[in-house]
Amino acid sequence: xxxxxxxxxxxxxxxxxxxxxxxxxxxxxxxxxxxxxxxxxxxxxxxxxxxxxxxxxxxxxxxxxxxxxxxxxxxxxxxxxxxxxxxxxxxxxxxxxxxxxxxxxxxxxxxxxxxxxxxxxxxxxxxxxxxxxxxxxxxxxxxxxxxxxxxxxxxxxxxxxxxxxxxxxxxxxxxxxxxxxxxxxxxxxxxxxxxxxxxxxxxxxxxxxxxxxxxxxxxxxxxxxxxxxxxxxxxxxxxxxxxxxxxxxxxxxxxxxxxxxxxxxxxxxxxxxxxxxxxxxxxxxxxxxxxxxxxxxxxxxxxxxxxxxxxxxxxxxxxxxxxxxxxxx
Numbered sequence: 001x002x003x004x005x006x007x008x009x010x011x012x013x014x015x016x017x018x019x020x021x022x023x024x025x026x027x028x029x030x031x032x033x034x035x036x037x038x039x040x041x042x043x044x045x046x047x048x049x050x051x052x053x054x055x056x057x058x059x060x061x062x063x064x065x066x067x068x069x070x071x072x073x074x075x076x077x078x079x080x081x082x083x084x085x086x087x088x089x090x091x092x093x094x095x096x097x098x099x100x101x102x103x104x105x106x107x108x109x110x111x112x113x114x115x116x117x118x119x120x121x122x123x124x125x126x127x128x129x130x131x132x133x134x135x136x137x138x139x140x141x142x143x144x145x146x147x148x149x150x151x152x153x154x155x156x157x158x159x160x161x162x163x164x165x166x167x168x169x170x171x172x173x174x175x176x177x178x179x180x181x182x183x184x185x186x187x188x189x190x191x192x193x194x195x196x197x198x199x200x201x202x203x204x205x206x207x208x209x210x211x212x213x214x215x216x217x218x219x220x221x222x223x224x225x226x227x228x229x230x231x232x233x234x235x236x237x238x239x240x241x242x243x244x245x246x247x248x249x250x251x252x253x254x255x256x257x258x259x260x261x262x263x264x265x266x267x268x269x270x271x272x273x274x275x276x277x278x279x280x281x282x283x284x285x286x287x288x289x290x291x292x293x294x295x296x297x298x299x300x301x302x303x304x305x306x307x308x309x310x311x312x313x314x315x316x317x318x319x320x321x322x323x324x325x326x327x328x329x
Contacts, residue, residue, distance in 0.1 A: 022046070022049065022051060022056050022057065022098070023046050023054065023057040024057070025043055025046070025059045026058065026061070027039055027061050028060075028062035028063060030063050031063050031068060035061070035068060035087050037087070037222075037223065038087035038091060039061065039090070041223055042090055044223065045091055046095070049098070054099060055074055055075075055099070055100075057073065057097070057101065058073045059071070059097070060072075060073075061090075066085050067083060067084050067086060068083070068087075069083055070082045070090070070093060070097070072094070072097040074101045078101045088183060151180075151181070151182055151329060152180075152181040152327055152329050153178070153327070153328045153329040154181065154325045154326065154327055155176070155178050155328060156176070156178075156278060156326070157174070157175070157176055157177075157323050157324065157325075158175050158278060158280060158322060159173070159174040159323065160172070160280070160319055160320050160321030160323075161319065161321075162194070162282075162318065163317065163318055163319075164314035164317045165317075166311070166312060166315060166316075167242075167311035167313070167314065168199070168200035169197060169200070169208075169209050170197070170198045170200070171194045171197045172194070172195055172196045173193060173194045173195065173211075173319070173321075174192070174195060175190060175192035175323075176190065176192075177189065177190040178190075179230070179325070184220055184222075185218070185219070185221075186219035186220065186221055186230060187218055188215075188216070188217050188219060188232055188234065189215070189216050190214070190215045190217075190234060190236075191212075191214050192212070192213045193211075193212045193213075194209070194210050194211045197210055197211070199242070199244070199311070208242065208244075208245075209240070209241070209242050209243075210240070210241045210242075211238055211239060211240040212238075212239050213237065213238045213260070214236065214237050215234040215235060215236030216235065217232050217234025218232070218233060219231050219232030219233065226270055227267055227268065227269050227270075228268045228276070229265065230265070230267075230268065231264075232263070232264050232265075232266065233261075233263055234262040234263070234264065235259065236261075236262045237257065237258075237259060238257070238260050239256075240255060240256045240257070240314070241253070241254075241255045242254065242255075242256075242297065242311075242313060243297075244297050244311065246299075246300070251300075252297045252298060252299065253297065254295075254297045254298075256295040256313040258288045258295070259286075259287070260317075261287065262282060262283075263282075264281065264283070265280070266280040273327075274326050275324060275327075276324065276325055276326075278321075278322070278323045279321075279322055280319070280322075280323070281319075281320055282318060282319040282320070282321070284319070285316055286313075286314060286315050286316070286317075289312065289313055289314065294312040294313060294315055295312065296312035296313060
């Protein structure tokens, strides 16, 4: 007998809570570690299923020659067994069984031909005949397709602080993003805009720097308990505008558009079934301004004698943002 770990704990002699998962997951201790993430995702998906879409079921996952064996047993005795070759297929296969285990097989001819007691009904006229078991719930086609091809669409908003170098710039920006999640893979689009930009050398001139950015990227989602972590690589177009004041009457300004390589890590912590709070850490490189002659403002001829050249446009930016995201699908 292999060792198993039970996901849903029940107190002895007590009835399970109404909001407890309808299915128990038991995992063989011999199941390879490569399946651990798929098992955790299955537990999370089962916990999100409404009671109307889920049958009380015991799910046993154990190693098999071709991958893993999944055995589902309903409380009325129905049983189904499936072999899953890849961890990516575990969630869809298991949810399909939880939502609709096949019906019990019809009686065999041998059992149906056995003589029934002739006088039972006459001898006991008050005896009632037990009704046949209820047929399994019919799963709508849309729900079946959702378990086979898990798909989700999220939108979110966030705001936070940003810094840039080699010219020391401090910013506050806001952003919008949309994420299409297919299994564990992400396709994302994002728009960000600076609402305040301070250039260090110019005191509290809050309109010294402005930028807007638009990016399209791909990423991977990792689940860790209740939280989810998104790791995203997002090529981004950044349009920047900067001004430099030499005196109260002499200034220079200009703009620059660069392609950046934006890598970000986002943590999403659920606060309900459809909403989560987010914390995003971003690292942004602008290769065009990493070269020896980056884009920069030219010092005007009317600038005071001995004044320094205007600072170059940013070649690196980092940001920390807080926000929220919600599920549309």
